[in-house]
Amino acid sequence: MRSWKIALIISAAFIITNLSACEQAERDSEAKKTEKPYKVAILLVSDMYLPLSAEGLKQGMLELGYREGTDVEYIIYNAEGDTAKLPLLARKIVDSSPDVICPSIIPAINAVRKTATDLPVVFLESMYPVEFGVVKSLTRPGANYTGVSNMTGPMSGKRLELLKEMVPDIKRVAVICNPDNRVSKLSLGETKKAAFRLGLELEVYLVYKHEEVDEAIARVASGTADALVLNPDFMIFSRLDKIAAMALRKKIPTIGIDQTQVKTGILASYGGGLKEIARQAARHVDKILKGHSPAEIPVEPPRRYKLYVNMKTAEAIGVKLPEEILHQAAGYYR
Template identity: 35%
Template sequence: MLKMRRRHFTPSLPGLTRQSILLCKKMDARVTSAFTRVFDALLPAHDGSTTSAPNLCRRAFITALAAAAAWPRLARAQQGAKVARIGYLMTGSLASPEARAMVDAFRQGLRERGYVEGQSIVIEYRSADGRIERFPQLANELASLNLDLILAPNTPAARAVQRATHTIPIVVPAMGDPVEDGLVASLARPGGNITGLTFLGPELVTKRLGLLKQALPNVSRVAALWQPGAFGERTTRDMLQATEAAARSLAIELQLVEVRGVDEFDRAFFAITGNRADALIVFPSTLLFTERKHIADLATKHRLPSIAQAREFAELGGLMGYGASLADLQRRSATYVDKILKGATPADLPVEQPTKFEFVINLKTAKALGLTIAESFQLLADEVIE
């Protein structure tokens, strides 16, 4: 029988990995073998009979064609799927443990969905270092990078990215009131290039004030730390008006103290203690959350019982925290990132609302402040830090 001389070759295609080259060699051998069978089938058998040649030829030829067609497809597959590139617009610095905790929660969510940073996904970080006035510049930088998606962790960041791009998908882990703030058309049908989760922060301020009064019945003068521009104008106005109304119903004198940057906290606490406040409520905001450890430390230093928007505040030394876990929202936002990278559009992904709110009391802080928290009140908490 005539035998073909088999010559193996190594493809010199750009971007092929060692695994790709090995696969190519295997496929080359299969294709060569299949075509050899075609030629063998066309030749007479040793007994001079050729009756089976047509059927053998047909089968061998089909095998050869299938192998030849599969070779480039398998070689391309071995080069690996496209590496996703996304942006992350941060309020604080990556050097800050508080900011890094939120980033780590998001990274955990990505890992749970099979992504490996630096391999299957690349993240471009941009940090405002606590100055939200830098968001527009940083948002424009990210929009110019031709990214697959941008993560904007909060409402001010989302509004900045929204102005920078109408085409790149935007995921927001912690929106206040996304409809009132103009980020989405509706929760069920966002309708644009933004989607994500809401933490219902502004709506829960009055609940926190009530918990503060319940824990400390003798409190009559409460300072409220807030950040102008944290939400849209209407959302902010509604939040302030609702809190003032709740304060009146609880016989509390409310003192509003604004903070616009990280360098204003000492001035703010000087004003709070000067007005002889009995306690402190921290309004929801990206700056105040990022600086939660700083605020908790100042509140303890000035002997002010405090309550803020999430368990993460109480974990770092605040007296109480009530609301949805913002670290959990960061982690869950990776679900939206995954869906969008797989082809979904933000316009069709409903905004998720929290269904669980956690109440955490820090008894170590209570002891440091010389406070006694009633056991009946402690029973209301999801967690008591002792």
């Protein structure tokens, strides 16, 4: 009886080792990834980008199979609206030598560029990567920078057009611009061209400091403009609550760039979506972590441009949105 048992145990053990050997061989190929958590450093200009760029990237990475903590570690550096802090944070990031650096918008990208690091950089949003010299070309970035470009700046004219479509009666449109931010300035140019085509007058408020944004908002409120276009600028966006409140109070139809702005009460937004773009950039990070060179990974455009509208705001400010706009809208806030 004992010999029987021994024979059975031996054969069972043999079958099990045989099978597990097969499984092991397969697992070996993918196990490399999880040897140690990768370090991804995210550089943000202000808190606004925290739920957008940072969360978008994390979501995208998770969809690609990177679990936070076990497969990848995120180190988030936030300048909290103070661009002066960015170079220092960028230096810190480079010194910590992460596997990938992910700056969010152009001031952050520029701060990283100033460190002249060779580490791979995936930008989570860049409006004019070629114009700013971040990459040589979109299809072949050529150096250690790549990422997703959202085209928000070039789309400034399109936004004004959409605003006009939504509220055809508008005549004077207010634009707040931070001339220190080149993106803001370039966007203003687009807006100006579009205004000319659409036969609209522009009221341009230049702001250089945070405090001036509030003044500008007050001036817009007390001014003659019957609409407001928000062009990309982190400083202006940091006062979004005030802008939304003012716009609602003064019944000024306003168009922004991201759906989160619509959430806060802005009438509409049009663009690639910061969170979506960051999520899309996760693929770039993945490729780099898998050993591809950033120089060979083309800069991608956003998958889609999406129009979001806030129906509540529309109602509150007495705007009846035309049918074609409602057709086009990817989402409504009610």
